[in-house]
Amino acid sequence: MYGNSNNFKQYQDADLAIRTAAATPHQLVIMLLNGLLDELIRAKGHIQARRFERKTESITKCIDILNALTSALDYERGGELALRLAGLYDYCVYRLYDASHQLSVEQIGEVEEILRNIQEGWEGMGA
Template sequence: MFGMMRNPAQSYAKVGLEVAVETASPHKLILMLFDGAIAAINIAKFELEAGDIPKKGASISKAIDIVSNGLRASLDVDAGGELGERLAALYDYMIQRLLFANLNNSIAALDEVVGLLDTLRDAWTQIAPGEQAAA
């Protein structure tokens, strides 16, 4: 009659995330993408150190997806001009470094991308339109 209940905490977190996404401003959504990419990379580092190569690959793939299909796809290069072009190139560079990290089990490359994402996230929080920036 009832399906097997998974982890209730995971179900609660998933619902919480869905609600947060549905109610977030476009500015907040970009912050969530930064946070998601950074979290996926940090998980990949933990998995790499633990020797769980398949999970490491999945986490890096998730980070690549967020950078490529989230952050990069959200750019309006035409409206952003040179800044938009430079951000697109930086996102492309991050994707290449993540691919390198995955193929070579490079924590240094993962750290590099986290540093770049942290810098962009910090800058993004500084331009919060009419709202308190989430730190």
């Protein structure tokens, strides 16, 4: 009735590729943070539903995104702010490792709160 879900996934992938290609570095960071926050919500849901393999996949994606955000920091131009962001991203990675091991929705919530604050800062810079 609604068509093949694979076709919709291909459309989403193409749309993301187009938006990514046209995005500024600032917009890319916001896109990464949005994806990261979405994946954190999924990770919490996987823990609550006891889908541990999928939880692991979600946590791994989150850590990969945090590592990408860290590696994209411009320490020359960003100075102290870049160093502080790197520290926060590293802290989030370690909390996610702990959350994954302890199956802690609360620890993922802590990371989510930190990243929402960072996201608000990035969005405020673009305004």
